[in-house]
Amino acid sequence: LNSLPEVDMRTGRILATEALVRWEHPTRGLLLPGSFINVAESINLAGELGRWVMRTACADFSGWQRSGIGIDAVLRINVSPVQLVSAGFVEMVAETIDEFGIDGRSVCLEITESVVVQDIETTRITLAGLKKAGVQIAIDDFGTGYSVLTHLKSLPVNTLKIDKSFVRDLGFDPDDLSIVRAIIGLADAFNLGLVAEGVETVLAARTLLEHGCYRAQGFLLSRPLPGDAMAELLAKGSVPVDF
Numbered sequence: 001l002n003s004l005p006e007v008d009m010r011t012g013r014i015l016a017t018e019a020l021v022r023w024e025h026p027t028r029g030l031l032l033p034g035s036f037i038n039v040a041e042s043i044n045l046a047g048e049l050g051r052w053v054m055r056t057a058c059a060d061f062s063g064w065q066r067s068g069i070g071i072d073a074v075l076r077i078n079v080s081p082v083q084l085v086s087a088g089f090v091e092m093v094a095e096t097i098d099e100f101g102i103d104g105r106s107v108c109l110e111i112t113e114s115v116v117v118q119d120i121e122t123t124r125i126t127l128a129g130l131k132k133a134g135v136q137i138a139i140d141d142f143g144t145g146y147s148v149l150t151h152l153k154s155l156p157v158n159t160l161k162i163d164k165s166f167v168r169d170l171g172f173d174p175d176d177l178s179i180v181r182a183i184i185g186l187a188d189a190f191n192l193g194l195v196a197e198g199v200e201t202v203l204a205a206r207t208l209l210e211h212g213c214y215r216a217q218g219f220l221l222s223r224p225l226p227g228d229a230m231a232e233l234l235a236k237g238s239v240p241v242d243f
């Protein structure tokens with residue numbers, strides 16, 4: 001697993017760490033999730049992979065917390081659409097965080113917009129169960145899926161993550177700025193947390209700050225890190241934000 005910090009761009013403080021799965025392939029080297037998650041899903045291994053990610057991420061996180069670092073940080077874990085609507089998912093999550101002694105409130109599961117719309121009834125039940133387990137929910141890649149707007153009111157969602165395609169060219173592309181401002185307005189209106197993904201430039205960071213979005217991830221702030229490097233960063237508590 002690699003970890004990507006989420007940063008408060010006003011202060012540099014690390015607010016969260018997102019688990020990003022990697023596959024050390026014997027001949028092809030280090031593979032990114034884009035090249036194997038779909039395959040895993042198509043051969044019914046999504047549950048297996050998801051359980052491994054959940055356990056490994058929780059083990060790392062609880063290890064860090066036991067050594068006194070990342071105490072106030074949130075652990076973010078991506079959940080595939082297949083996994084979210086599969087039987088026993090809520091129990092698996094609840095048992096895992098319990099086993100590793102993690103407070104549910106410091107875990108946030110990231111789901112995508114499309115799943116919410118595809119199977120709204122199952123999603124509703126699953127999200128209610130997760131809420132009961134104390135876990136937070138974020139909508140990942142917000143703005144790229146089918147509109148979930150009508151469900152934002154009624155589902156227990158805590159946070160929106162603005163897709164990186166709208167963030168990358170912020171400062172150059174006026175259309176992207178319009179979209180981002182609309183999402184900021186939406187998050188305000190529904191009282192949701194907001195995180196920008198894919199901040200690569202100082203211009204994008206400044207533009208987001210100017211419009212009131214201060215939580216972000218992206219290569220400008222940090223690359224995805226191996227566990228030991230993430231531990232070091234959490235111990236430091238912040239990254240430099242000289243922009």
Ligand code: C2E
Pocket residue numbers: 004019020021032033034037050053078079080110140141164197198199200217218219220224
């Ligand atoms: P995501 O959850 O939206 O994660 C962010 C992705 O954007 C990561 O790619 C990260 O490396 C990349 N990223 C971060 N900052 C920047 C930036 O400034 N510029 C650019 N161009 N990219 C940036 P990664 O690790 O390849 O993951 C891709 C997607 O795969 C993730 O998107 C997530 O949807 C999925 N994924 C990752 N880990 C897991 C997992 O454990 N389970 C499941 N089901 N999906 C996963």
Ligand code: MG
Pocket residue numbers: 018078110140
């Ligand atoms: Mg994510």
Ligand code: MG
Pocket residue numbers: 140141161163164197
């Ligand atoms: Mg994303």
